[in-house]
Amino acid sequence: MNKNKINVGFIGCGGIAIEHMKGLTKNPYVSMVAFCDINLNRARMAAEKFGIEGARSFNKVEEMFEKVEIDAAYFCLPPFAHGSEMVAIEHNVPFFVEKPIDLYLDRARKIASDVEKKNIITSVGYMNRYRKSVKTVKEVLREDPPILFFGGWIGGTPNPSPGSSILEWWIEKEKSGGQFHEQVTHTVDLVRFLCGEVKEVYALPARGFNKGVPEKYSIEDASVVNMKIANGAIGSLWASCSANGGGGGVTLTIYANKATALFTGWEHNLKLLRQNEEPIEIMGEPNIFEIEDNAFINAVRLNDPSRIMCKYSDGLKTMEVTIAANISMETGKPVSLPI
Numbered sequence: 001m002n003k004n005k006i007n008v009g010f011i012g013c014g015g016i017a018i019e020h021m022k023g024l025t026k027n028p029y030v031s032m033v034a035f036c037d038i039n040l041n042r043a044r045m046a047a048e049k050f051g052i053e054g055a056r057s058f059n060k061v062e063e064m065f066e067k068v069e070i071d072a073a074y075f076c077l078p079p080f081a082h083g084s085e086m087v088a089i090e091h092n093v094p095f096f097v098e099k100p101i102d103l104y105l106d107r108a109r110k111i112a113s114d115v116e117k118k119n120i121i122t123s124v125g126y127m128n129r130y131r132k133s134v135k136t137v138k139e140v141l142r143e144d145p146p147i148l149f150f151g152g153w154i155g156g157t158p159n160p161s162p163g164s165s166i167l168e169w170w171i172e173k174e175k176s177g178g179q180f181h182e183q184v185t186h187t188v189d190l191v192r193f194l195c196g197e198v199k200e201v202y203a204l205p206a207r208g209f210n211k212g213v214p215e216k217y218s219i220e221d222a223s224v225v226n227m228k229i230a231n232g233a234i235g236s237l238w239a240s241c242s243a244n245g246g247g248g249g250v251t252l253t254i255y256a257n258k259a260t261a262l263f264t265g266w267e268h269n270l271k272l273l274r275q276n277e278e279p280i281e282i283m284g285e286p287n288i289f290e291i292e293d294n295a296f297i298n299a300v301r302l303n304d305p306s307r308i309m310c311k312y313s314d315g316l317k318t319m320e321v322t323i324a325a326n327i328s329m330e331t332g333k334p335v336s337l338p339i
């Protein structure tokens with residue numbers, strides 16, 4: 001593209017969109033020119049705070065793409081609300097999409113196929129792939145393959161604040177897809193990135209333990225998902241949104257023959273243990289959204305998609321695993337995945 005400024009448009013101006021906007025204000029190559037949200041007020045507030053002079057706000061995606069020249073779009077939508085990526089594709093606009101890329105596989109597959117046909121640059125918000133800790137472990141596991149892994153996200157009972165629509169969708173299975181699909185997707189993606197493709201999942205849900213939750217609450221209180229990896233490795237990932245006593249958090253542990261990788265916390269701080277070697281510790285980058293956003297903007301600016309760690313078709317593969325886990329939770333049977 002080789003433009004001095006990349007005109008960015010946002011679709012969805014809620015919590016995570018604001019995080020991206022905050023980081024993008026520091027990027028000298030970015031002009032935030034257009035903001036769209038079904039809640040027009042939210043789009044207006046974002047335009048006022050982060051937009052360039054004359055930035056426009058909309059509540060219809062089609063109108064935004066027709067009226068404003070956009071070089072790169074950010075889709076920051078709840079899982080059920082995707083689909084408008086098709087408008088970006090029609091206008092040949094590269095796009096970033098937050099994880100999980102969708103809730104419906106048919107729609108995501110159609111988007112992936114059209115992205116491929118039109119050769120559009122895309123990036124999916126699996127920001128942990130950009131971490132030094134993760135890249136270090138990827139190198140180690142190349143020589144010393146993974147054998148066993150476990151981890152996940154363990155937290156307390158979700159409590160959307162009254163009067164705010166923010167995250168109300170999270171507790172509804174038919175909107176978020178549940179905690180495993182919406183949140184543990186980060187860990188599933190890391191397992192795919194570090195250990196290889198998942199070829200089978202077998203999942204178990206726990207329900208009915210969370211008390212005092214809104215009537216609409218329909219997600220699992222906890223889940224366990226066992227997995228087989230293409231190289232023969234096995235592992236188990238967990239979700240819980242019912243552990244109010246504490247002691248949870250984000251973890252991923254991977255055991256290989258000569259190395260053990262212990263990731264802890266949202267920042268994926270690493271302790272790497274190796275046979276007959278001193279342990280290595282690597283702290284996670286606190287500004288990881290900025291790092292991920294700069295990679296996407298540079299990829300668009302220089303027409304160089306190799307800077308992007310997860311493109312749409314790769315995000316689709318992660319989604320296939322979490323949807324297979326949801327199917328297994330419903331049927332009580334293992335689900336095989338094509339690899």
Ligand SMILES: NC(=O)c1ccc[n+]([C@@H]2O[C@H](COP(=O)([O-])OP(=O)(O)OC[C@H]3O[C@@H](n4cnc5c(N)ncnc54)[C@H](O)[C@@H]3O)[C@@H](O)[C@H]2O)c1
Binds near residue numbers: 013079182
């Ligand atoms: N990468 C991360 O670590 C991270 C962190 C938080 C959220 N997320 C992901 O980002 C996505 C959004 O989460 P959030 O926390 O920002 O949610 P949110 O509810 O705060 O914001 C979503 C926004 O989208 C708007 N919206 C809904 N449907 C729309 C439509 N059809 N067109 C335009 N706007 C629409 C809503 O009005 C809302 O303002 C989710 O998929 C979530 O998993 C990722």
